[in-house]
Each structure stands twice: as C-alpha cells, then as structure tokens.
Amino acid sequence: MTFSSHTKDILFSEINRMDLERDNFSKRPGLDFSRNRKLGFKDLIRFQISMQSGSVNHELMKYFCYHKDTPTLSAFYQQRRKLSDDVFQTLFYRFNSHYPPICYKNKFLLLACDGSSFSFTRNPKDLDSYYDPNGRSVNGFNQIHLVALFNLLSQRYLDAQIQPIRKKNEFLALSNLIDRFDPPPGTSPIFIADRGFHSYNVFAHAIEKGAYFLIRAKDINTKRLLGNDFPDTDSFDVTVNRILTRTQSKKKHRHPLLEDQYRYICKAVTFSYLPDDSDAEYPISLRVLRFPIGEDSFENVITNLPEKEFPAMEIKSLYGMRWGIETSFCTLKHALGAINLHSKKREMITHELWARLILFNFCSIITAHTVSTCQKKKHVHQVNYTVAFQACHYFIRLHNGESPPDIEDLIRQHTLPVRPGRNYAHQHRFQIPVSFTYRF
DSSP: OOHHHHHHHHHHHHHHHHHHTGGGGBSSTTTTTOSOOSSOHHHHHHHHHHOOSSOHHHHHHHHTTTOTTOOOHHHHHHHHTTBOTTHHHHHHHHHHTTSOOOOBTTTEEEEEEEEEEEEESOOTTOTTTEEOTTSOGGGOEEEEEEEEEEETTTTEEEEEEEEEGGGOOHHHHHHHHHHHOOOOTTOEEEEEEOTTOOOHHHHHHHHHHTOEEEEEEOHHHHHHHHOSOSOSSSOEEEEEEEEEESOOOGGGOSOGGGGGGEEEOOTTSOOTTSOTTOOOEEEEEEEEEEEESSSSOEEEEEEOOOTTTSOHHHHHHHHHTTHHHHHHHHIIIIISOTTSOOOSSHHHHHHHHHHHHHHHHHHHHHHHHSOOOOTTSSSOEEEOHHHHHHHHHHHHHOOSSOOOOOHHHHHHHSEEEOOTTOOOOOOOOOOOOOOGGGOO
16 A cells, blocks of 8 residues: 555544544534435545635535536535534544654754635625725625644644634734644654744743744844843844833832843733733743844844754754745645635634645645655755645545556656755735636
C-alpha cells in the first residue's frame, strides 16, 4: 500500500469511527441520520472535505459521477443542517493525532500564528459578519476571520479559532490557542507571530503555559508597550523587566525604587492574571531585539527565549520562517478553493473552513512524505505545491472503486527550481465572493 493510500485510509477510518458515534455529532441524537439516505453521515463528511470551488450542484454531480440518483441540492442542505457545530473540528483533531509534529533541535515546536479573512455570500441578516463600508446595502459584504496555529516544520495546521469579522480579536484568539495547546511530552512550543499579536496578555499566557514566544512589533508599539529606555542604535538585544499593575497610585506600588518599571493596565484592556480592582502586581521579563532586514528597514521582536541558547541571528532566522503560514493561507484559499465557500450561514461557513483545514493537512502530509530533489539541474528543486495539493485533492474524491493515480510519482514529476533571494511586494486585494450562479 502506498503512503497516500495509507493516509487516506486513516482519515476515512476516523470518519467511519465517528459514524458509529454519530449521535454525538448530530443536533437531534437518535433522530438525525437514523434512516438510510443517498447522502448519509459518512458520505456527507467525505463530500464536504473534498468539495472544490464549483456550485454545490456541480460538486454533487462530480462526487457521484454524474449518476442519475445523485442527491439533490435540497437533500444536501437538509442533511448538512443536522451536523453538530464541532463535527469537523473533532475530525480535525483526531486525524492530526496520528501524525506527531516535527521538532526543532529535537525539542522545540515552531508554531506560527496568523489570521486571514474569508469573504462569503452577502447576508445582511448576519450582523456580526456583515460590513457595509459606504452605508449602502448593495456594497456590503460578509467576512469571517480565521486565526490559525501552524507547525512550520511539519507544514500543517494544529488548531484554529474562527471569529466573525465584527468580533475579530486576535489577542484573545492567540491566548485561547496557547491555553488549549497540549504539547507532546518532552517538547516546548515557540509561538511565532507577526505584528498585531503583541500584548502583555499574550506574553503572560505563554509564560504561564511554560512556553516560549517570538512576536514582532513596530518601533512605536514597542516604545508604547515597554517604554523608551532602549539603546539609541539600529541593532540591539536587551532584556527589560516590567511590573504590571491595575493601579496608578504610586502609594500602592510595592517597589517604589523601581517606579520606572511599572506599567499601568486599564480596565478596558484584558489581562487575565490581574483582576480589575486588584492591587496585585505581575512582574514580567522580556527580551527585545532590533535587527536590520534591508538597507533602511528594521524589525523589532519581543521574546522570552534564552539568549545563550538562541542568539540574535538565530532569532532572526526563526522569525523569517514564519512566512510559511502566509504561503499556507495562499494554498488554502486558491489551490484548495477556500476562497469560494458554499453557504450564507456562518455556522456552515465554519464547517467548511474546518473541512478545508482537514483537506490541507491531508495534502500536506502526503506531499511532505514525497522527497523531491534534482541535483543534476542548475537549481535545487522543490515540490510544486499547487500541483501536489490539486493531485491530492483529486485523490481524496475517489470513492467508487476508481483506479487511483500514483500520487507520489505525480508529485515528484512536478517540481520548481529554488531561486534564493527572490522577493515580491505584498499585494493587498479585496476578494469579492463569486456568486453561486457563476460557479462552474
């Protein structure tokens, strides 16, 4: 049996196991999925994982090989509404549990965290996700925000938090992801995040978890957060000690000689380890680095990694690896079709996003197992991830006894040369969801 077939069997076996427990994943236990249907529990889960960007009707026809007994759109919608909110999230965790993460230095887990928004079909009734920039109902759109935790060495997602765009809170999302992450014994996670995730609350959650963090911040945000007592140089690596408190009264401070280290946290700012009306203090020690990334550009990084084990150049290299989660979002949206979702209801959109994360991990596990190098050519080659993921996407759809292609050989044949030093300007483009009528 090939590795790709073995991976598919593991995923389908977890779906079969959940089918035996389907009362736990139904909104009406004992009633839902109790009758034999063309689109039962197992086929419904498999179908939603393997869906592409076409209309639901087209996707159903492809999945059931254009058979005359293909379930109708109405049947699909009725069956989909029977699923519990956590069905795909549970499958995501169960499937992930079969593949231990790859460690850095045999000890550290490099976990990147970032967020990305997904636009879906306009639904003004969903006030939490509906946004009307010009006050005209015809120009409004709906979005949902995904904050994901991504293992940079294993190249797969480990967890995620999904929020409507009106209630987007990346600080809270990362804090929750840190709290519920359970590292394997003998490993230590390093949470790596871009600008927008730096806050005392995030730092404290990682410290209380016994984990490490590596988070970027702008110059102005670093000074606003920690003060101005930094070296007046382009590059530095210093440790700062701060005492967090909810009171501004100097008389209530326990260490009057360390007055310059106090940082007041107002009631409007969330900090989980200091009650709003408390006189308690929370000491925190942070390492702040500033290093050049170009002729006139610099980066600030706030971390708690020890200086002896992680010198400045290694910190810079680790942060550079964070870009892996950015490319994963691109693959998730375009190669796997998450940019075109198939519902107006946020509950079903959440189902689809978890299903896409499962599909991404399935494709990534197979692709990572396929070693692809070509030493005889001018450049070292790497896998063409777009082709590889599309091939795995096609492979997971096969379920009626069709002869599967040799996925591993197909992936090896499609490679791209690695050209170091290439960079492109980041393009910010708003993606308008494609109407259901114009999906093919």
